[in-house]
Amino acid sequence: MDRVESIKDILDKRELAIAEDDRRAVSKANKALNSTIKSNITKAQEALGEDNEYKEYFLNNSEHIKELLAVNKEVNTTEEAINLIHQVDFRYIFGLDVLIEKPFACEFINNELRVSLAFTTEEKANVEVEKEMEKYHGKETSILGYERFGMYVKELIVRGEPTEAWITYSLTRKKYLYVVGSKNKDNQHSIISFDIFDLYEIFMKCDINKAIQGLCELLGIRIKEFEEVRDRYERCKSFVRNNLTKDKFPILFELIGEHIHKLETILEEGIDKLYYHVESKEGMVFSASMQYLADIMGKGKSTINPIVNIFALLGLLRKPDVRSGIYGKGSNNDITYYYIPEYNNELFQKAEQLAMILLYNGERITASSFSYKNCIEKFGQEIANSIFKDKVTKARAS
DNA sequence: TTTTGGTCCCGCAGAAGGAG
DNA sequence: CTCCTTCTGCGGGACCAAAA
Known part of the structure; x- marks a missing residue:
């Protein structure tokens, strides 16, 4: 079957499906049509x-x-x-x-x-x-x-x-x-x-x-929902630059001072992926896999992993609850969606206190040694599950 | 001591394959 | 053709050894 016929075939099927109100067949035809367009785009x-x-x-x-x-x-x-x-x-x-x-x-x-x-x-x-x-x-x-x-x-x-x-x-x-x-x-x-x-x-x-x-x-079309996000990320970036210092938040700086550039990279990635943001219960979120983030930072993913999770613990980014969200259906892994809140003194003050618990309350946990296990020990099951979300999935599965 | 990178494991989801 | 099972690739996370 050549190209002209196959397109005709899909279109005919779709027409028939619409006439018969067979939604499954319609979406199947649409899918076929989309993939045809996509493969033609690639060819072109x-x-x-x-x-x-x-x-x-x-x-x-x-x-x-x-x-x-x-x-x-x-x-x-x-x-x-x-x-x-x-x-x-x-x-x-x-x-x-x-x-x-x-x-x-x-x-x-x-x-x-x-x-x-x-x-x-x-x-x-x-x-x-x-x-x-x-x-x-x-x-x-x-x-x-x-x-x-x-x-x-x-x-x-x-x-x-x-x-x-x-x-x-x-x-x-x-x-x-x-x-x-x-x-x-x-x-x-x-x-x-x-x-x-x-x-x-x-x-x-x-x-x-x-x-x-x-x-x-x-x-010159400005999409409000995206522009607001961009502005927030820019404010976050400058807040980090001006306030995440040894004298303003000493313990927080001790914990993640080495990793500030990684946080900045994530913010920049958010700006770069502005138009990839999707709506969620928390607000506009974007997705970036560990592997991808690791690649753009020139590191291994197991290096990035604990750092991203420590950012999540500190509230510098949130992993929105995927189960009640409207997005992520059929997509790969929901755990890689991030919401980045407005950075301010209040948030960083809280982070400072959490850093205190990590470094000086019992066992000393540094950013790169942060894991599910020691997160439970320090902060309990609930908080750990909100960060290491796939653990929750695994627990439910068993 | 802390950070990094390699490797392994596991679950998930889509693809492929097979049965009816 | 449809439904169900199996396969496979992807991605997050753990662990450990090596480097800084």
Whole structure:
């Protein structure tokens, strides 16, 4: 089945599912459609490479584009921002000098020719595939091979001619689209359609969140829920810089003085991942795995682990309760979500007292030796469970 | 003594595979 | 095709040895 047919197939199935009100089938079709778009985005990214004319145009003309298209508006949610951005004619952003509905050559999605060949033996298959490849000399080909019914099946995918594309505005989907396919009268079809976010992902080689961020910045759209978080993180950063010192909080400094840069890195990571924040019961939270944090700090994850947990104990970051939260469904590990509260004297005073207990009340526990076990000893089961959350999961499972 | 990094373990969730 | 089981990769955390 080639690409055009498979897309048609999915669309037909979805239509049928909608008609029959079969929600499971609808979501299945949507999922298939999304993954098709995603794989096409990846393909297009590979075809265009890191530097391409669209990116260049965008970067060279961003000031001019801003003047021309800026919305300069504050919105409350990402949803609102997305809806606004969909109304922007992206031809001006990426320098697509074409008329609406008028076909032009698409540079980054090619037609594919699929040739299936079946053989009785592996050797024969290899020889014949060689021969077949000769026909497409000079063209990019890839081979899929598998065994079926005792036969050796080889499938050649030959990169064909460039496709046609055109720009359209979809009234039903309420957005501009870059449609790829063919506008030929007797063979009109579309392979895929990209919206402004997909295109941004392709040209700028990034994911959807960065695309939202980039376009918001370009168009002067401020998403209130994110900007508030950014401002708070910035205040936290300067609070740490100005107050987490030997003379203001001596014991706290003794405990985590060595790790201040790690705390700052987490705050910076929060700012960097601003558009990856999700709503939770506690407020806006973001996720970063131990491995990821360790990598950006140039350390091992088992080094970072106790430090992050000590920050959690001190109240410098919170691990929100995932079980009653609305997020995290289907995502990897909920334990890596962090909420960072406003830093102030009161919070640091409390942290100072906790540091006192850790260092000078009974067994001396330093930041890097902090663990579930000694957390229970010093602070009890309840607090330990709120920090080492997977322990709770494990306890429930047994 | 404290910090760091390697390695092991365990649970989870999605994928793959198999049965009906 | 659907449901159930098994497999696998990922990620957090523990422990221990080595480094600073």
